[in-house]
Amino acid sequence: MEKWLGVSGVVLILVLGWTVWDASQEEWEHYQQIYYREAVRLAQKRAQMEWATHLRTEIRQLQLNGQTIVERCVTCHLGYDNPAFQDFVAPLRTHSAILKSHSEERFGCVVCHGGEGRAVSTLEAHGQGEITAKPMLKGKYMQAACYNCHGLKTLPPQATASVVHGRQLVNQYLCLGCHKIDGEGGEEGPDLSTVGSHRTWLWIYAHTARPQGVVSGSTMPVFSLGRDEIQDITIYLMTLLDGRDRVRYLPLLAKRVVREPPADPPSASRRRDDPESRAVASQIAYHYDGKKLFQGAGCSLCHTIDIRGGEVGPALTYIGRKRNAENLERLLKNPEDILPGGKMPQLYLNDLQIKELARYLSMRQ
Ligand code: HEC
Numbered sequence: 001m002e003k004w005l006g007v008s009g010v011v012l013i014l015v016l017g018w019t020v021w022d023a024s025q026e027e028w029e030h031y032q033q034i035y036y037r038e039a040v041r042l043a044q045k046r047a048q049m050e051w052a053t054h055l056r057t058e059i060r061q062l063q064l065n066g067q068t069i070v071e072r073c074v075t076c077h078l079g080y081d082n083p084a085f086q087d088f089v090a091p092l093r094t095h096s097a098i099l100k101s102h103s104e105e106r107f108g109c110v111v112c113h114g115g116e117g118r119a120v121s122t123l124e125a126h127g128q129g130e131i132t133a134k135p136m137l138k139g140k141y142m143q144a145a146c147y148n149c150h151g152l153k154t155l156p157p158q159a160t161a162s163v164v165h166g167r168q169l170v171n172q173y174l175c176l177g178c179h180k181i182d183g184e185g186g187e188e189g190p191d192l193s194t195v196g197s198h199r200t201w202l203w204i205y206a207h208t209a210r211p212q213g214v215v216s217g218s219t220m221p222v223f224s225l226g227r228d229e230i231q232d233i234t235i236y237l238m239t240l241l242d243g244r245d246r247v248r249y250l251p252l253l254a255k256r257v258v259r260e261p262p263a264d265p266p267s268a269s270r271r272r273d274d275p276e277s278r279a280v281a282s283q284i285a286y287h288y289d290g291k292k293l294f295q296g297a298g299c300s301l302c303h304t305i306d307i308r309g310g311e312v313g314p315a316l317t318y319i320g321r322k323r324n325a326e327n328l329e330r331l332l333k334n335p336e337d338i339l340p341g342g343k344m345p346q347l348y349l350n351d352l353q354i355k356e357l358a359r360y361l362s363m364r365q
């Protein structure tokens with residue numbers, strides 16, 4: 001009997017393992033198949049056709065820093081360097097012109113975007129899996145990455161405005177009364193000189209909004225900060241890195257003085273609203289699960305549902321009684337619109353994510 005239990009256990013594990021493996025395989029293979037098919041269709045010259053018909057379905061990776069860092073974002077983001085894919089949707093879409101001055105062979109993707117470079121499933125790679133190890137930097141939070149290489153001098157002021165404002169706020173609210181940064185400051189709280197390497201931006205945001213909601217029994221005061229102030233403090237703190245992370249940026253430090261941000265290349269002839277493009281877009285679309293995303297996108301860091309979650313924001317167990325899907329979509333698109341002056345962060349979620357989250361929450365009755 002025991003023996004059979006053991007055997008069926010092994011079989012179960014194998015079946016489960018295979019299912020998980022199979023599901024993640026299919027995901028990136030699916031994007032590659034569409035990419036290859038479209039590349040053949042869009043080929044204008046013979047050489048392009050030759051190239052497109054010889055593409056193989058395989059994990060693709062960039063090896064950086066003398067091969068020590070592996071990033072697999074390009075396994076799915078296949079069109080990043082192909083101008084024919086300008087009017088597609090992510091992950092096949094051509095990257096903006098910024099890669100012309102920051103070639104992916106040298107820089108990879110993670111220095112600017114964050115995320116989990118080795119992963120080959122969408123949620124994991126974007127830091128939205130069950131364990132949010134490294135959530136991607138989005139929207140204004142990307143300024144921290146730009147600043148880490150460029151400092152303040154080589155970029156136009158608007159590209160690092162949040163970093164500058166965040167540092168001003170840290171002075172204004174006398175955070176150094178209790179914290180040290182680079183040797184200066186008080187000792188009541190932990191040294192913050194390397195906090196950007198040890199915490200994610202989501203964690204820092206949540207902690208700044210309400211320390212006790214994240215660290216139970218914390219004696220750090222709750223400051224009456226608005227959404228943008230918490231955001232900018234967070235962005236500034238994300239630029240405080242340890243030696244290991246600084247070394248990652250070091251060989252790439254930008255020297256040349258920069259005046260203008262890069263312009264996007266002119267748009268190709270195909271439009272995203274033409275029927276053919278729309279048909280392809282719907283094949284590419286990722287299917288989010290609202291419940292999983294609630295954990296993965298960081299909502300559960302600040303909100304409880306049933307008994308699980310953090311206590312920075314209100315519990316959302318019965319939020320569907322208070323807000324319908326449409327109201328929730330507006331709230332998630334732009335929290336300032338529905339909760340003016342509040343602390344709920346702008347998370348820069350995309351429309352697909354917002355739709356699924358709103359659907360999931362509106363059913364919490
Ligand atoms: C398994 C395939 C896959 C991998 C690997 C992957 N991505 Fe994506 N990525 C996608 C898909 C699919 C989308 C479009 C999802 C959507 O529209 O919600 C996307 C969208 C994005 C977006 C736009 C996000 C938004 O909210 O609009 C960024 C930025 C991005 N990916 C960066 C990265 C980076 C950086 C990596 C590597 C760390 C990476 N991706 C790895 C599949 C992948």
Ligand code: HEC
Nearest residue numbers: 073074077080090093095096097098102104107108109112
């Ligand atoms: C030098 C920094 C930098 C690097 C390196 C970089 N990106 Fe980006 N990426 C950006 C910025 C900034 C944006 C926002 C659009 C813009 O202003 O260019 C962006 C936008 C995107 C988007 C969203 C595009 C959309 O349609 O909304 C995706 C997807 C993406 N990047 C993927 C990647 C992948 C994959 C790599 C690696 C091959 C990469 N990026 C490397 C800075 C970078």
Ligand code: HEC
Nearest residue numbers: 101111112142145146149159252253254256258260261262
């Ligand atoms: C890993 C380090 C690194 C990061 C991160 C980085 N850059 Fe750069 N950037 C450089 C280097 C190095 C150059 C100079 C390239 C050259 O000399 O051609 C550069 C050049 C530029 C230029 C000038 C391009 C040109 O065509 O003259 C702009 C604009 C720029 N970066 C903006 C950004 C922005 C915006 C971000 C954040 C999204 C960013 N960079 C992130 C290292 C970095």
Ligand code: HEC
Nearest residue numbers: 173174175177178188189190195211215218219220221233
């Ligand atoms: C009265 C003293 C005090 C002041 C003022 C204060 N803090 Fe704190 N802070 C603490 C204490 C104590 C902790 C440790 C408990 C905790 O993590 O909440 C802490 C923890 C932190 C942490 C977590 C560090 C880590 O990695 O665990 C961050 C980030 C932080 N503070 C940022 C700030 C910022 C930003 C300000 C100014 C807006 C500030 N603090 C003002 C006392 C203070």
Ligand code: HEC
Nearest residue numbers: 205206297298299301302312313314339342343344345357
């Ligand atoms: C950093 C903490 C934080 C994160 C992360 C966060 N929220 Fe919030 N949220 C708040 C706070 C604080 C409020 C209270 C209103 C305010 O201050 O703006 C709030 C309010 C809300 C409300 C309105 C509640 C009510 O009773 O009317 C909803 C709905 C909501 N959040 C959903 C989400 C979802 C979904 C996510 C994930 C995509 C999320 N939140 C992520 C902090 C957070």
